[in-house]
Amino acid sequence: MGAVADAGQMSQRNKGRRDLEARIGYVFADKSLLDTALTHISALSGKTRAGSYQRLEFLGDHVLGLVISDMLYRAFPDAEEGELSRRLADLVRRESCADVARTLDLGAAIKLGVSEANGGGRRRTAILADVCEAVIGAVFVDGGYPAASAFIERLWTERMTKPKRPLRDAKTVLQEWAQGRGLPTPSYREVARTGPDHDPEFRVLVELPDLPPAEGSGRSKRAAEQAAATAFLNREGVSSAPPET
Structure with missing residues (x-):
């Protein structure tokens, strides 16, 4: 009975992997790469971090940036650097x-520790984003740049042509608002950095003379600065967009 049960579980896992590959649009030669891309560090219980998706996430983040930059360069030949950025x-x-990640239903496939799973980890934006980048990294390692590029283009092309939010970022809007009132360029100051080296959280203050500062946080200094600028604009009634995280 045990052998039959094990065979049934393996068959179920293989079917789940095939279904996921179908959603991703890529069949892995090395199935272990996909398994690693879906493994959160909480599922390892004291084992080495190398078994989690973190290394693939690092790689996928940079591959995504390269492919999207290439797509934008080709799609918008008249756009200036600022707009492309x-x-x-x-x-x-x-x-x-x-x-x-939600489009591909990656959340259902993520391997999480019990506490993280019970805490809603499969729906958490940060984890879903990390796993998405890890899958990109896994596709790149397994199939090279052409495979990763095809994957990204299939899922990002419509997002590229129909952005979900205004392209004028909060820092730009705040600078224009300040200049329109005869104020100097807003200054940004990092006030705290917390979390592990591989996943830091930055807190930044944005300041203008004679006005209270505003604070924002994010996983990079740039994101934290944008969040601080958004918070400042919201307070002054210039923008109602939620702070970026």
Whole structure:
């Protein structure tokens, strides 16, 4: 009975992997890469971090940036650097990656520790975004740049042509608002950095003379600065957009 049960479980896992590969649109030669891309560190219980998706996430993050930059360069030949940079930032941000993960239903396939799973980890934006980037990294390792590029283009092309939010970022809007009132350029100051080296959280203050500062946080200094600028604009009634994370 035990052997039959084990065979049944393996068959179920293989079917689940095939279904996921079908949603991803890529069949892995090395199935272990996909398994690793779906493994959160909480599922390892004291084992080495190398077994989690973190290394593949690191790689996928940079592959995504390269492919999206290439797509933007070709799609918008008349766009200046600033516009391309704003489009890039919108397409590779955490929420965009998490949206792709939800489209592929990656959350159901993530391997999590019991506590993380019970805490809603499968729906958490940060984890979904990380796993999306890890899958990109896994596709790149397994199939090279052409496979990763095809995967990204299939899932990001529509997002590229129909951005979900204005392309004028909060820092730009705040700078224009300040200049329109005869104020100097806003200054940004990092006030705290917390979390592990591989996943830091930055807190930044944005300041203008004679006005209270505003604070924002994010996984990079750039994201934290944007969040601080958004918070400042919201307070002054200039923008109602939620702070970026």
